[in-house]
Structures are given as structure tokens and as C-alpha cells.
Amino acid sequence: MARQLARGMGSFFKDCSCVKPARCPHRYTIRFRDALGKQREERGFTSQDDAIERLSQLYAEKKATAPSVAEARRELGQQTIREYSETWLPRQRRMAEYSTKENVLSSLNVHINPALGSRKLNSVTQTVVEQFLDDLEVNGVGRGNQVSIFRGLKSILLDAHEKGGIPSNPVKGVQGPEYVRDRVSIPTLGYIEKALSVAHEDLALEITMMVGCGLRNGEARAVNLNNIVADDVYRVHEQIHARLNRPAKLKHRKVGEFREIHLPRAVREAMEKFTERHAATSEGYLLRGPSGYYTQGMEHYRVQKLFKQLPPEEGVGMYSFRHFFASNALSNGMPITDVAEWMDHKSIEETYRTYRHLMPGSITKAARILDAGLWDAA
Incomplete structure (x- = not known):
């Protein structure tokens, strides 16, 4: 049963059928109207105090928003993902012109817009994003491509969120796909x-x-x-x-x-x-x-x-x-930090994930050293 707070603040409740919901382990959900007047829900609050604190924060933010700003955000939220991406991409001046921009444009044309292009920004939630990622997996899109597609979608949605078109962060808590590189083949x-x-x-x-x-x-x-x-x-x-x-x-x-x-x-x-x-x-x-x-x-x-x-x-x-x-x-024996720099990897993690089995300190060698040390101690 939902507990209503002061007018305009919203309510909180537990979506369960427990006899004594106040004492059950299930978490609270809050329901409120955002600055655009759209009803929203957020889940995962461990106590009533946490739920009330979050509702108070949201209410204060809404009251502090000028009517003109709220109207601008409301209009932005009515744009579709396709419409917003058309103005978003040209603004990415720091994005590589001939590789990254082309990759994002390809992701938009082939995957994002066909699935989400007609959806209004203010209707995008974490559930929508997670379903989109699930569909990529079901449709057999490679894990590496999934990572690239999600990266582009995430950038677009976060930009819209920062500008007020999407009140709640639509990718918060979303577990993105992870690309695990196959073991590389090295010629003799x-x-x-x-x-x-x-x-x-x-x-x-x-x-x-x-x-x-x-x-x-x-x-x-x-x-x-x-x-x-x-x-x-x-x-x-x-x-x-x-x-x-x-x-x-x-x-x-x-x-x-x-x-x-x-x-x-x-x-x-x-x-x-x-x-x-x-x-x-x-x-x-x-x-x-x-x-x-x-x-x-x-x-x-x-x-x-x-x-x-x-x-x-x-x-x-x-x-x-x-x-x-x-x-x-x-x-x-060359340091992996030097190898990463020479090969121009974006991060040393990429070098480590790709060539870990080649390093002198590999698990196999470590096992042999530790085993020998144990026998010596015995």
C-alpha cells in the first residue's frame, strides 16, 4: 500500500504481498511526477527514511526549476531519439571524424534508430535500454559490436539527460555488454x-x-x-x-x-x-x-x-x-607499460587483457614458482 506524502511530493511503497510489508526484506519503490509532469518510479530503497529523503530531494529540485526551464525541458523531452541524435552528432567536435563518428552513425542507422528511433526521449527508462541490449544479444549481434552500440546510445541518452530532456538517468544501473577478446594467434x-x-x-x-x-x-x-x-x-x-x-x-x-x-x-x-x-x-x-x-x-x-x-x-x-x-x-621481459605505449593502446588494461598469457608473470609460471617454493619449505 502506497504512503502519500505532502501534496506534490509523491509516495513510496513495497510492491509485494507480504503480510507485514514494513518488516519484510523487500525494497521500497517511490512514485513521483518529474519536472515535466510525467509520472516516474525509482526502486531499490532499503528504508522509509531513504525513500522519503529521495522524494524530498526530487521535490526540491522540481520547485527550484523555473517555469521557462521546465517548459524547455518538456519540449526537449518530446523529441524522438532519431530527432535528437541528428543534432547531437554534429556537436561532438572532439569525436574522431573518420572512425568514431562513422561507427556511431552506423550504430544509429543499423541498430539504434530502427529499434528506438521513434521513441520520445521522456519515455526512455532503464527498462527500455536493458530490453534493447537483450534484443541485440537475441539477434546475434557480436559482443564487440554490442559494446560499441551501447557506448553510442549511452552518450546520446546522457547528453539528453543532462539537458533535462530525460529527467531520470536512463542508463544508471544498466549493466552494459562486455567484450572478451579471443586469445590472439601469433605467428612463429x-x-x-x-x-x-x-x-x-x-x-x-x-x-x-x-x-x-x-x-x-x-x-x-x-x-x-x-x-x-x-x-x-x-x-x-x-x-x-x-x-x-x-x-x-x-x-x-x-x-x-x-x-x-x-x-x-x-x-x-x-x-x-x-x-x-x-x-x-x-x-x-x-x-x-x-x-x-x-x-x-x-x-x-x-x-x-x-x-x-x-x-x-x-x-x-x-x-x-x-x-x-x-x-x-x-x-x-619488456615492461607491459612500455609495450602498451609503443602499441598505442588506449589503456594498459587492453594490453593486459590481450597479452596476459605472454607475460613473464603469467599464471602458469607463477604456479611453477610457488610450487617449487612450497617443496623447498617442506
């Missing part, structure tokens, strides 16, 4: 040596940059003599973008930002030998194509030809050559 040194001997010379240099310096494909396609800033230092500041087929800023970084990595002697010599056969462009690029740059399409064609001629080891793909760099560094 023997396979790499064979691949370098039979691959097209452009592809061979790209593979060398990935194996020796840990570059991403696009960064390796942009290999440049001018990036050698010392005998053993290579500066990475751009990539050949996969869709634009021209130089672009690095992933996770702003225009003009760069990272510097150790340049092994063997890699530098490979660049020098390539230059002896093919002079670099006036801008210093070693790899090139009909459009002026060595594109993803050119890389893909040569990778297919290589793997047909030299079938790859199980699970190995082009990106596996970058994984070899991490494997080589970590297995030889």
Missing part, C-alpha cells in the same frame, strides 16, 4: 621468415614494420623515411586511412600528436634496402600506389596472394604480425 618466427621471403616486396616491408615496431596496418602502410628521428627511434604520427586512402591522424590521438618507438637495426636496414630499389617520394613515403599512397585494397590483394602461396598457421591473419611484436617484447 619461422613462418614470418618464410612470409618475408615470398611476399610482394611492398607487403614484406609492411610486415617488417608490424613485426619489428608493433605498428597497426594503416601505420605500416604510411612507412616514411622522415619518421626516422634517430638511428634507433621511429616517430609514428599518421596512418593511411582504410576508407579515405590517404594520410590521416592516428587512432586515439588528435591531429599532430605522435608516439615514438624503438627502431630495431634490422627494420632500419630493411627500409634502407627498399629505398635502394625504390626511391622514396618527395614526402618520404616508401610505399605507394596509383593514387599516390599504398592503400588497404592493395594490401588485401597481396595478403590473399601470400596466404594462398604460404597457408598461414592456425588463426593467423595480417594483424597477427603486430601481435608478434607484443609477444616478442613481453616474453623478453
